[in-house]
Amino acid sequence: MEAAARLFRDKGYSATSMRDLAQAVHLQASSLYNHISSKQEILRDICFRNAQRYLTGIAAVEKAGGTPLAQVEALLDLHLDVVAEDVTSITAFNDEWRHLDPQALDEFVQLRKDYENRFRAILQSGIADGTFKAGDTNLLLFTILSSLRWVHDWYKPDRKPQLKQVRQTVHQLLLEGLKNSH
Amino acid sequence: MEAAARLFRDKGYSATSMRDLAQAVHLQASSLYNHISSKQEILRDICFRNAQRYLTGIAAVEKAGGTPLAQVEALLDLHLDVVAEDVTSITAFNDEWRHLDPQALDEFVQLRKDYENRFRAILQSGIADGTFKAGDTNLLLFTILSSLRWVHDWYKPDRKPQLKQVRQTVHQLLLEGLKNSH
DNA sequence: CCTACCGATCGGTAGG
DNA sequence: CCTACCGATCGGTAGG
Numbered sequence: 222m223e224a225a226a227r228l229f230r231d232k233g234y235s236a237t238s239m240r241d242l243a244q245a246v247h248l249q250a251s252s253l254y255n256h257i258s259s260k261q262e263i264l265r266d267i268c269f270r271n272a273q274r275y276l277t278g279i280a281a282v283e284k285a286g287g288t289p290l291a292q293v294e295a296l297l298d299l300h301l302d303v304v305a306e307d308v309t310s311i312t313a314f315n316d317e318w319r320h321l322d323p324q325a326l327d328e329f330v331q332l333r334k335d336y337e338n339r340f341r342a343i344l345q346s347g348i349a350d351g352t353f354k355a356g357d358t359n360l361l362l363f364t365i366l367s368s369l370r371w372v373h374d375w376y377k378p379d380r381k382p383q384l385k386q387v388r389q390t391v392h393q394l395l396l397e398g399l400k401n402s403h
Numbered sequence: 404m405e406a407a408a409r410l411f412r413d414k415g416y417s418a419t420s421m422r423d424l425a426q427a428v429h430l431q432a433s434s435l436y437n438h439i440s441s442k443q444e445i446l447r448d449i450c451f452r453n454a455q456r457y458l459t460g461i462a463a464v465e466k467a468g469g470t471p472l473a474q475v476e477a478l479l480d481l482h483l484d485v486v487a488e489d490v491t492s493i494t495a496f497n498d499e500w501r502h503l504d505p506q507a508l509d510e511f512v513q514l515r516k517d518y519e520n521r522f523r524a525i526l527q528s529g530i531a532d533g534t535f536k537a538g539d540t541n542l543l544l545f546t547i548l549s550s551l552r553w554v555h556d557w558y559k560p561d562r563k564p565q566l567k568q569v570r571q572t573v574h575q576l577l578l579e580g581l582k583n584s585h
Numbered sequence: 586c587c588t589a590c591c592g593a594t595c596g597g598t599a600g601g
Numbered sequence: 602c603c604t605a606c607c608g609a610t611c612g613g614t615a616g617g
Contacts, residue, residue, distance in 0.1 A: 233416075235415055235418040238594075238595065238596080239595080239596060240594085240595085240596095248602075248603095249602080249604080250596085250597085251597075251603075254596095254598080255602070260596065260597090319415070320415070320418065354575065356572050357572060360568065360573075361572060361576065363553050363556075363557050364550050364553060364572060364577075365576075366553070367549055367551075367552060368546050368550035368553075369549075370549060370552075371545050371549025374545075374549070386539060387542060389538075390538055390539060390543060391546060393536065393538065393580060394546050394547075394577065394581065395546075395576065397579055397580040398576035398577060398578070399576065420610075420611065421612060421613080422611085422612095430586075431586080431588080432612085433588085433613075433614080433615095434586055434587070436612095436613070437586070441612080442613090
């Protein structure tokens with residue numbers, strides 16, 4: 222699974238052959254099928270495992286409660302933590318989910334919509350109580366989610382670009398922009 | 404070229420076959436080779452044409468001069484305009500450049516680095532003159548570029564999500580976060 | 586622009 | 602876990 226995530230990240234799902242994967246784990250291609258049933262199954266595992274990490278994370282944030290500002294802050298941290306914990310598989314998750322088979326794709330898109338709805342609800346409550354500037358919550362949501370997506374593209378665990386500093390920059394840039402100035 | 408950009412966007416470069424493309428333009432696969440020399444050539448065309456649009460854009464911003472704030476504002480608009488003008492090919496450009504052959508890939512990465520350096524220089528001048536908060540310019544740069552990237556993922560020309568409103572949200576969120584508060 | 590076709594490679598199976 | 606192999610499909614060429 223680790224080797225597959227690395228290959229999917231580097232070459233993409235379609236450009237990764239089962240022979241590539243077999244070579245990475247020092248087996249013959251046919252031997253892989255003693256461990257998995259198909260190439261799709263690997264992709265499904267990567268995509269749904271990571272989707273669960275985000276959903277578990279947002280459930281904890283909702284349960285913890287607190288102000289909308291504190292909740293958004295916690296969600297920014299969630300994204301940073303999830304990426305920091307396993308950059309490789311998150312990159313594959315972010316970029317390759319569209320290669321899921323129709324049925325799995327549907328289910329995946331549903332999970333993502335669920336996540337987005339819950340994130341959006343928190344933004345809305347912050348607008349409602351005056352913490353955040355009014356604005357199209359969809360635009361806000363996607364701008365935030367997208368700027369959090371870059372982290373995987375850039376974050377190199379070995380280089381240790383100081384996770385704390387990343388956190389500070391992201392909080393500063395996004396939270397300040399969100400906050401109501403009056 | 405349009406049909407190819409659409410297929411690359413929807414299925415990815417590797418998962419798009421020349422037969423897919425041929426069908427989209429009502430030809431036999433072999434007939435495509437009277438117009439292009441290889442599948443790679445199409446990808447190269449898409450990637451470098453769009454790279455040029457950004458480079459031309461930033462050259463104009465540099466030439467126009469003005470305050471760092473005005474320049475960053477103009478760059479945000481550049482990204483929004485480039486996407487609005489041709490969402491399809493920008494998506495392929497954003498997501499599929501990594502499938503370029505080694506030589507073209509090198510050249511492409513150089514162009515991108517050039518663009519990033521020039522964007523970063525503008526951020527730096529804004530920090531130097533106190534307009535922007537101090538911070539790791541790399542982190543700032545990538546957070547900004549990344550949040551601009553989502554637009555292609557979401558922007559549907561037909562739905563007309565009011566380009567003006569997108570502009571306002573992006574400016575508000577990113578420029579307010581950048582600005583020095585004192 | 587087409588038909589016909591090339592060698593290479595694909596995901597996966599049979600059988601041991 | 603391997604060898605041997607399947608039918609399908611790939612990017613691309615020959616020749617008209």
